[in-house]
Amino acid sequence: MEVGSWRKIYLPVILLAILLFLALLNIDSLGKAQDACISNDKVPMVEKTILAFHWSVHCK
Numbered sequence: 001m002e003v004g005s006w007r008k009i010y011l012p013v014i015l016l017a018i019l020l021f022l023a024l025l026n027i028d029s030l031g032k033a034q035d036a037c038i039s040n041d042k043v044p045m046v047e048k049t050i051l052a053f054h055w056s057v058h059c060k
Helices: 003-039
Strands: 044-048 055-059
Touching (some): 003 055
């Protein structure tokens, strides 16, 4: 297998796996922030964009 074909196949797969892993970590931290509001007897107010990459949680 040539080096060029390795870059064409495996590099995008690795980058996609990293992006998926980061998205899952971000969604997990969003859930933990919501759980922290609930454990303090407050209601979580969540504002998020597409794919939940940018979000904010306000407890009221």
